[in-house]
Structure formats: C-alpha cells, structure tokens
Amino acid sequence: MTASHIALSRFGYGLKFGEEPPRDAKRYLLSQIDNFEPKPVQIAGRPDTTELAGKFVDVIHARNRARTIAQDRAESMGMDRTRVKVSLEEYLPQFPAEVRGTYLEPIKALIRDLGFRFDMAAASDTPMMERLVHFWSNHFSVTARKIGTYHQVGNLEFGAIRPKVRGKFGDMMKAAVLHPAMLFYLDQFRSIGPNSPRKRGPGRRGLNENLAREILELHTLGVNGGYSQEDVTEFARALTGWTIGGLRQTSRFAPEGARGTIFIDAFHEPGARTIMGKTYRQQGSEQALAVLDDLATHPSTARFVSTKLARHFAGDVPPESLVRRLERNFLRTGGDLESLTRTLIEAPECWREGPVKFQRPFEWLVASLRFAGGDQFNERQIYSMLVALGEQSWNAPSPAGFDDFEGNWAGPDALIRRVELAERITRRAPFAANILDRAKAAFPGTLSENTRLWLSRAESDRQALGLMLAAPEMMRR
Amino acid sequence: MTMNVIDRRTLLSRGMTGSLVIGAGGLSAPRLAFGQETGSKKLLFVILRGAADGLSMLAPVGDPDFARLRRRSLREYENARKADSFFAIHPTLENIGQAYSEGEALFVHAAATAYRERSHFDGQNVLETGGSSPFSRRDGWLNRLASLIAAKAGRQPKALAVALTMPLALRGDAPASNYAPTRGRSASADFMDRVGKLYENDPQLGNLLSQALETREMAGDTEMRNLRDYQKTGELAASLMRSEDGAQIGMVELNGWDSHVNQIGVFRRQAGQLDALIGAYRSAMGSEWSNTMVLVATEFGRTVRINGTNGTDHGTGSAAIVLGGGVRGKRVIADWPGLADNQLFENRDLRPTTSLQSVFAGSVSEHLGFGPRETMSRLYQDAKEAPLKGITRA
Known part of the structure; x- marks a missing residue:
C-alpha cells in the first residue's frame, strides 16, 4: 500500500466519488483534525433530546402498560391477545410538542439517527475524524435494545462523542458514562x-x-x-x-x-x-x-486505551512500540485525544505497507458508497444493509462494543453478503462510469494486476463497479 | 412434613434405576470401537450468552435455602416437571423436559469453566477458547475438536456456526464457516463467477467464497429472513447437519440471558427460545438424532440472591444440558454445594463443583469414541481435572 492509499483507507473511509487522492498523505490527515465539523449539516437541525430521556421512557411504559391491560381484557373475553393494538397516538398528547413527529416511534428515531451517522461518514471531507468518532462511540458502546436507549444512542454519539473527539479522554468518558443512554443501558x-x-x-x-x-x-x-x-x-x-x-x-x-x-x-x-x-x-x-x-488518567487506562487504538490502526496484534508510544503520550498529556491522534498519524507503525485490517461491515459499506457516489439509499435501506452485513450500528452484542479482530468478521457468509450487496448497490448507482480510472485513484499505486484485468473485462460499467466493491482491495485496509 | 437435609458433599446424580451414583468417577468408561463411528457422529454446541441462571433452569426445590433465597420464583415450579426428588426443570423447558423424561437428556449442575471473575466477555472467552484464563488462547475448543476429528478419522469434518458472524469457539486453524439466512436476493451466477476470478490470487477470500457457496447449496431455499425464529433456527441447524455430507460440528448462539432486572420474566422468555430451538432441532434431525449430541452451556451463573432490581448479577456456578440419542439421560449430575450463606462462593454465587471442561471433554470423547484423556489434553491443554465419565450409554 502507498502512503496515499493508507491515508485514504486505513485512516479514513476511502476516496469519495469526485475527490482527488491526497498528494501529501500526512498533511491530508493532519488538516482533517482542524477541519472536523462536530455538527455538520446532516444533524445541524436535529434537536438534542437528551434532557427528555425520562419523558420518553415514562410515556412508552404507559403505552406498554395500557397494551397489557387491553390484552388481558381481550383474552378474558376469549379473543386473541396478539391482535389487540394500542396505538401510541393515544399517548401523543403526553409528548412535548417538540418531540412529536419523527420521535413518535422509538425505532423510527433510532433508524433516523443511524441514517444521519451513516450520511455524515459517507459525505465527510474529514473521514479520519469520522472513523475516530465511531471508534470512541464503540468504546462507549450502548446497545439499543432496551426501551429508553433507542432515542438516546444518537444523542450520546452526537452530543457526548463528536464534540469531544479532540478533547480530553476524561471529559468524553464522563459525558458518555453519565449519559442517559448509558444510565439506562447499564441499569x-x-x-x-x-x-x-x-x-x-x-x-x-x-x-x-x-x-x-x-x-x-x-x-x-x-x-x-x-x-x-x-x-x-x-x-x-x-x-x-x-x-x-x-x-x-x-x-x-x-x-x-x-x-x-x-x-x-x-x-x-x-x-x-x-x-x-x-x-x-x-x-x-x-x-x-x-x-x-x-x-x-490512570496508567492502566492509558495502557488499555492505547492498545485498542493501536489495534484499530496497526493490526490485530499491534506492535508493542506503537502501544508504548501512545501510552506515553496519553500519560504526558493527561489523555489529550487530539495529541493522541497526531501521535497516531506520526507513528511509523501505522504506515506499514501491507493491509493490516480486514474491513468491518460498517467500514466496507461506508467506503463502498463513498466510492460509488450518490445518495440513492434512504436510512431504512442503510439500516437493512447493516443488519444483513452483521454490524448494525449501536447494536453490539455486548457492552464491550463490536470486536476489532479479523476472526470475527472474515467469515464465509459475511463475505458473500458483501458480494451480493455489491451487485445490488450497482443496480441503482447513478455514476457507473470510468470505474478503472476511479479505482486507480482510490487505491493509488496499489490496484493489483488481477483486479485491473477483471475490471477491464467487465461486460458493463455497472458490473465493473460491482466487481470493484467486491475486490480484495475493498475488503482490507 | 420431612425435609431432606442436604449437606455440601451429598451427590445427587441418580440413574434411571434409582441408584445413587457417586460423582464423576463413579462409572466405568464405555468401550467403543475406536474411531470407527466417528464419521457419522454429529455434535451441536448451543452457547447461552449473557450468563444463564442455573438455579432457574434446574431449580433445587429440595434445598430449603432455595425457598428462602428465591421466594418469588417458587410458584414457577409448583407444577413443573421434577428431575428427581430434589431438582425441578423450569416449566418453559417443555421439549427439553420431555427429552429428559425419555432418557435422552441430562443436566449437570453447579458447573463452571476455570474462570472465576465476573466479566461476560472474559467468561465467554474462556468458555469458547477452552483456555485457563481469558485471552490465553486465540482459537476455540470446537475448532480444535475439528482438528482432532480430522486427525482421527482421516478427513476434515465440516464445522458450521448458524450465526451472522463467526463465534470464537469455532475460530482457529481448522476450516469452519458460518451461515445465516438473508432476505436479500442472491447475486447473479455470472457476477459470482467473476468475483471468483477476482479472488483467484487471494487464498483467504477465495476460500471464504467457496465455503460460503457450498453452505448455501446445503441450506437450500429456506424462507427464513433472520435467526429470530428459534424453532426455524433449530430446523435450519438440523438441515445443515443431518445429511451425510452435512456439518459434523454445529454451533448456535442464544443471546439475552443477562437478567439484571426481572429475573423471572427474562428467564421465562429465554427458556422459551432455547426450548423451541432444541425441540425443533431434535425432531428435524429425524433418524440422525441417534447419532447426535447437543451440549448447552453458558459462561457463568448468576448471584444466588435477588438484587435490588428483582434481577440477579453476575455469578459463578450454573447448569449445563447434554442431550442426544445416545445420552444416558434422565439424570442430574451434581455434587451439590448447598445454598447456605457459608456454602456460597464468595458469599454470593453457586459454588462450582464440576468443571465444564470435564463435561465437554467427557461427553465428546464418549460420543465420538475417542480416548477421554487424549481428548481432554487436545481440547484443554491447561486443564488438570479428569474428563467426566458415563455420559452416553455404553
């Protein structure tokens, strides 16, 4: 891999359609720290409803209680309890006016926020910073399966992680662990x-x-x-x-x-x-x-956080020298995340040539849609794709978040799902042309002979796009 | 009314004849034609993630301390199936209870891995890797079992997880794959062929793709869209395992046992899922059930006392289930530690008295006809205990 390819794919989420590959890889990454926008256009108009956490839960509980009572009553009259419907509408008046509409149903709010998250990453000019947001969000993982967390996981990432991704680890940690989403999730x-x-x-x-x-x-x-x-x-x-x-x-x-x-x-x-x-x-x-x-600021925290960061950027078994480099920086700065980010960019261990990581499903999908271009998929479709790929955001199997080892992601079924989705994405891609040139730009200096051969032999531009999304270069970083 | 007084070392493993079996070493090892039948034997491992409560699964209703500690749970077991005079099977476990009564299922109680802390992730790591401590091994015990079978039988067994991502227990050097139904349309044959060419010089991706295509062919055209229908998941696992060229080793995961809040309700829901899965799997295996063994286990148990939110917290000892056509069932294997305050592990958990590793190694060695000690040392290099004997009918 060339430096420019590493900057694009290992640090970021790949080249975006219409973009030029960076000339100076490090400067490209460093400038992203300054240019990062915590509240970009996608969420600029989204109200932070963290303060309404309790209200949501109480209203939803009231609805559930009412449903149980209605079901019991139906059953005692010899009817099928599963057919009883109690609509949230009845409880609508209890919602504050500002949260009606898209907040009406918990799952709708969750999917809408997941769409915002995805769109910000797919459209971002600072994809390395988006990756870091997702890294920290996964570190402070909340699984949206309990009532009360559906409305709040988006608030947590957008309100506690994004604005603090250049700040102190301790500030982010306190904001995350004392966020209503976490207080609900972990009882x-x-x-x-x-x-x-x-x-x-x-x-x-x-x-x-x-x-x-x-x-x-x-x-x-x-x-x-x-x-x-x-x-x-x-x-x-x-x-x-x-x-x-x-x-x-x-x-x-x-x-x-x-x-x-x-x-x-x-x-x-x-x-x-x-x-x-x-x-x-x-x-x-x-x-x-x-x-x-x-x-x-405890030394064990410095060690633990440094190891996870190193694993994310330098491979499943990261070089000890990188872990120590990050650890020293963490201890010296009291956990300054901007300084840690700069240390990562400057560390030679992060620039090792071969691919060091198998792309996780979310990473692959973001990179694929950045490459394909266009915004033809709505949030429901993105949500379904992530579910099918095995990594629905904010739905990790445990509070440990999604694991960051290749063994959990490089499975036969996981791969074939990507291949199938690659073909599906191309059916609706608005910009299926010049795929070989675009591939050369996205993987500067590293597109393999075999990939070039099969892209050039594709029977259509659309098929070439699909093949590129399924190609080995797209599966690793 | 007389009450059985159970002291800590009383053993409660009663055979169908009613004789009292003393501990793991009380039975002689069955003699099996070595390796001969290995090729046709199937093994399914069902992992219960989140720490399933053994005291709910198989309630020690004969222990007076159970009534004291789990007063609100007692009603659940009033009309439940009795495993014996001491234990009652959770009423939601109908199919499993049925298999128990038919002599094709047994429970092991107060069992645990070597892990003695209380983190799910580390506990599952130990359960799945078979290491003596978390992260001491990178590969899984089921994967090592696949290697052992390959060495013994001379051909690589198929190992398959019915899961969206590959579970740790099946990761390792031996080839293994995972499969989950999808609602998306599959790719065109032409596109798939071309992707195969793209992966020609990439052994990792090439292998993954060919394994995936093979599995899809075997699963056939299921109408499932995900793994949330537990009965259908059981049927699917059976369809991927019962044919001659099907998977010999299978694994299914059930999440959601972490009942910090509302112990009774959460366990009832989870038990229903487990029971639907096992019931469907057992009947869908058909005549192959006689060649099949199912192991059900969890990373650790839960606190004996109810916490402040009517739930239970992370504990230590729990229960496990062994089912199969050849299992010498209708028994509970337990060296019951008791539930009095001074009998608990760290004054909070069911004290583990049986090692899960010895349950696994003993069960699979008898099932596959391998030497128990060799199996133990191949699967669990660090384990010092002897494998459990007498799991299957000789």
Missing part, C-alpha cells in the same frame, strides 16, 4: 444506596453494580487493570444517586423540572468509599466524579 438509573434515605424500609430497589463494573473493565482500566470485586462494589456505591430526571420514580426527589442526567441525594449511599486503596470522602455527586477523574 444505573435504578441503583439506590442500601443505606440511603430512599432505601430505608423493605422492598425498595437497591444497589446495581453493572455500570461500575463496565466502566472499570471496558471504559477505563481494562479487565486486568488492577481492581477487585470489592472495588467494583465500592464504585457502585459511589455512583448511587446518578440517575435520570423526569421518571416517575425520580421526579419526587428531584428539583422541579430536573431532566436528563441528574443527581439525587436521597439515592446516594452515604459515607466515604475506598477504591483501589484510595479513600474518597467527597459528598454526593462529587464522589463519583472524583473517582472518574482518577480513572481517566
């Missing part, structure tokens, strides 16, 4: 200190360790980062009180109108906490924030 919003004022008395819900464990294991220190089960439990106690406003179970304890992520003193476990040998005597919300601040 934090219902975690209540066993000795908190709210908990006293039997039968109330109590401590839930889920968020505390995943922050330590997946977001900061890593599983071998030096914490114990007792540290997890202590951290979970420190996190109690962080919840979501506007829910029935929280509104009684929160100040009037408190919405989005809030802190409720009455849920918080009183007392000092000891985590990995350090005692945190802070009161209330400050306690968990102090823990998060320490975790953000």
